[in-house]
Amino acid sequence: MKNNWPLWEVFIRSKQGLHHKHAGSLHAADAQMAIENARDVYTRRNEGISIWVVESDKITASKPEENPELFEPAADKIYRHPTFYDMPDEVKHM
Amino acid sequence: MADLNSLEAKFQEKIDNEIKIEPKDWMPEKYRQTLIRQISQHAHSEVVGMLPEGNWITRAPSLRRKVALLAKIQDEAGHGLYLYSAAETLGVERDDLIEQLHTGKAKYSSIFNYPTLTWADIGAVGWLVDGAAIMNQVMLTRTSYGPYSRAMVRICKEESFHQRQGYEILLTLSRGSEDQKRMLQDAVNRFWWPSLMMFGPSDKDSVHTAQAMKWKIKRKTNDELRQQFVDVCVDQARILGVTLPDPNLKWNEERGHYDFSEIDWDEFWNVVKGNGPCNKQRMDARIKAHEEGAWVREAAMAYAEKQAKRRKEETTQVA
Amino acid sequence: MKNSLLNYTIHLADNAHILGHRLGEWCGHGPILEQDIAMTNISLDLIGQARSLYQYAAEIEGRGRTEDDIAYLRDAWDFRNVLLVEQPNGDFGKTMVRQFLFDAYNFLFYKELKNSNDQQLAAIAEKSLKEVTYHQRFSSEWVIRLGDGTEVSHEKVQNALNDLWMYTGELFVMNDFEKDMTNNGTGVDLEKLKPLWQEKVDYILKTATLAKPQNDWMQSGGKTGRHSEHLGFILAEMQFMQKTYPGQVW
Numbered sequence: 001m002k003n004n005w006p007l008w009e010v011f012i013r014s015k016q017g018l019h020h021k022h023a024g025s026l027h028a029a030d031a032q033m034a035i036e037n038a039r040d041v042y043t044r045r046n047e048g049i050s051i052w053v054v055e056s057d058k059i060t061a062s063k064p065e066e067n068p069e070l071f072e073p074a075a076d077k078i079y080r081h082p083t084f085y086d087m088p089d090e091v092k093h094m
Numbered sequence: 095m096a097d098l099n100s101l102e103a104k105f106q107e108k109i110d111n112e113i114k115i116e117p118k119d120w121m122p123e124k125y126r127q128t129l130i131r132q133i134s135q136h137a138h139s140e141v142v143g144m145l146p147e148g149n150w151i152t153r154a155p156s157l158r159r160k161v162a163l164l165a166k167i168q169d170e171a172g173h174g175l176y177l178y179s180a181a182e183t184l185g186v187e188r189d190d191l192i193e194q195l196h197t198g199k200a201k202y203s204s205i206f207n208y209p210t211l212t213w214a215d216i217g218a219v220g221w222l223v224d225g226a227a228i229m230n231q232v233m234l235t236r237t238s239y240g241p242y243s244r245a246m247v248r249i250c251k252e253e254s255f256h257q258r259q260g261y262e263i264l265l266t267l268s269r270g271s272e273d274q275k276r277m278l279q280d281a282v283n284r285f286w287w288p289s290l291m292m293f294g295p296s297d298k299d300s301v302h303t304a305q306a307m308k309w310k311i312k313r314k315t316n317d318e319l320r321q322q323f324v325d326v327c328v329d330q331a332r333i334l335g336v337t338l339p340d341p342n343l344k345w346n347e348e349r350g351h352y353d354f355s356e357i358d359w360d361e362f363w364n365v366v367k368g369n370g371p372c373n374k375q376r377m378d379a380r381i382k383a384h385e386e387g388a389w390v391r392e393a394a395m396a397y398a399e400k401q402a403k404r405r406k407e408e409t410t411q412v413a
Numbered sequence: 414m415k416n417s418l419l420n421y422t423i424h425l426a427d428n429a430h431i432l433g434h435r436l437g438e439w440c441g442h443g444p445i446l447e448q449d450i451a452m453t454n455i456s457l458d459l460i461g462q463a464r465s466l467y468q469y470a471a472e473i474e475g476r477g478r479t480e481d482d483i484a485y486l487r488d489a490w491d492f493r494n495v496l497l498v499e500q501p502n503g504d505f506g507k508t509m510v511r512q513f514l515f516d517a518y519n520f521l522f523y524k525e526l527k528n529s530n531d532q533q534l535a536a537i538a539e540k541s542l543k544e545v546t547y548h549q550r551f552s553s554e555w556v557i558r559l560g561d562g563t564e565v566s567h568e569k570v571q572n573a574l575n576d577l578w579m580y581t582g583e584l585f586v587m588n589d590f591e592k593d594m595t596n597n598g599t600g601v602d603l604e605k606l607k608p609l610w611q612e613k614v615d616y617i618l619k620t621a622t623l624a625k626p627q628n629d630w631m632q633s634g635g636k637t638g639r640h641s642e643h644l645g646f647i648l649a650e651m652q653f654m655q656k657t658y659p660g661q662v663w
Binding site: 003004005007024025026027029030033041044045061063064065 | 116118119120168169172175176179182187188189244245248252391392394395397398401402
Binding site: 141144145148151152153154155156157158159160161164165167168171172174175178213263266269270271273274379382383384386387388389390391392393394396397400 | 438444447449460464467650655
């Protein structure tokens with residue numbers, strides 16, 4: 001019988017105020033076990049204070065071949081960045 | 095076909111520009127296969143590597159040494175896990191990789207086919223075996239495949255205490271009784287050459303090196319890394335007061351490196367082929383753990399499925 | 414009184430040490446990497462607890478001995494751990510049942526010991542309780558999973574439970590040093606823990622669809638140094654270096 005534990009992606013918040021960040025993956029039979037395995041595998045050195053787990057095949061990812069239409073159009077919209085605007089030197093902290 | 099060529103050219107361009115390759119990116123099939131082979135081999139080495147050190151957990155001579163050793167071997171399990179995960183991003187399953195190990199299709203580092211006979215061996219494994227592994231792993235943090243590189247960064251961070259742990263064990267022995275000093279020298283005698291063999295065959299005989307370098311899976315050749323390792327070990331050995339078992343080991347002013355004897359390649363290939371002192375024991379132990387764990391893994395899955403079904407029924411009833 | 418406190422502390426240390434040692438035997442041989450790592454974590458917690466307790470015992474004793482002297486230089490008759498923790502690992506199911514039966518006790522125990530009038534023990538209890546809370550959660554879940562998993566797993570854990578049940582009575586039998594410590598407000602009244610333990614065990618076994626064993630003959634002797642045959646072998650291995658090379662620094 002081949003019935004492997006599914007793969008889960010693990011996200012860890014390292015301290016209050018920070019985002020959860022992808023730490024890696026692991027296998028677990030259910031969500032509860034995935035949290036516990038993540039605790040044992042990815043927070044042995046005090047790396048975390050909060051864990052998210054999600055089954056890997058539940059993640060929808062963009063495709064690299066769509067990158068031109070998805071991401072490149074943002075490249076020339078330089079007016080979205082503060083450095084686009086001229087400011088006299090006298091104006092500080094804006 | 096032109097398509098494939100241009101894809102390959104684009105791929106190589108990325109590599110040349112130090113842009114990491116990520117799981118969903120197009121990659122040559124051979125690159126994928128090379129990575130799967132190398133990463134899984136690396137993962138297997140971590141897991142099989144738990145066994146020789148595991149021998150001494152129950153016999154560690156102090157509680158402090160026992161917790162350090164346990165934590166170290168546990169790290170190796172973790173490293174195996176990170177690496178299997180990295181390999182899984184390439185479209186293989188951990189279970190299939192494990193099966194390749196158990197059927198002898200996949201290799202692991204031959205060093206773990208040598209026995210740990212005394213407590214000093216635990217020190218020698220930490221100093222020399224982890225030391226050699228770290229050389230390789232530091233290089234691999236810059237490998238071209240993103241998930242592999244990230245796994246290596248994490249591993250290197252965690253590994254940093256491993257070699258120190260081993261060296262401290264040996265340092266303590268070097269300051270101890272005659273028995274302890276004898277144990278120390280004996281361990282170094284047995285582990286020195288196998289550690290040098292860990293870097294793999296000489297560049298001229300290494301079938302994979304050239305392509306792996308071009309794809310920046312590897313960034314240094316086997317011989318470069320081996321030389322780097324010898325160079326750092328000499329001083330460390332002096333501090334321990336041990337003799338490295340090589341009469342030809344001496345500083346070469348011209349090269350700026352230590353010269354050392356030719357490795358006994360017959361021994362190397364023989365152990366790779368399965369004739370090392372512990373090849374059979376190591377594989378038997380891994381297969382036994384896996385097979386005896388099968389009912390546990392199945393039960394957990396069966397329970398998870400039952401629970402999911404129960405939850406579904408509950409929601410239907412409420413609705 | 415000082416002697417009772419010493420024995421009491423050593424008893425707690427030995428419980429943690431021997432169980433931690435047993436779990437350490439699993440390292441590298443677990444049913445899957447994730448659980449291998451998990452068991453080692455518990456082992457490390459327990460050996461850590463044992464070290465704090467041995468260090469305190471050495472201090473109480475006041476003879477200049479170290480944690481290692483106490484751990485490595487005694488024979489089985491001076492060990493005060495309960496029989497349950499020295500029982501062999503068996504398969505993963507048996508290890509989890511042993512762990513659960515002990516964790517359920519240990520959790521209640523440390524919860525009480527936190528209130529000890531001995532500040533050192535209270536502090537160790539406070540720290541250990543967090544670890545033991547997790548251990549109990551982990552082993553309870555596994556007992557449930559395996560009990561309510563497949564037919565094979567159900568049968569295996571039921572057998573393990575039947576085998577280990579006779580070692581649970583001793584957890585609640587108070588010896589002289591425990592009575593002394595309870596009377597002076599240092600130790601935990603085990604009689605009080607017993608119904609709470611029963612309740613927890615009943616609940617988990619029921620959830621796990623396991624039958625509570627009916628045999629009520631209970632083994633005892635660990636706390637007074639009369640152990641099962643297994644402890645001698647544990648010590649032969651554990652103390653090998655210290656006995657072969659006496660008086661060395663490692």
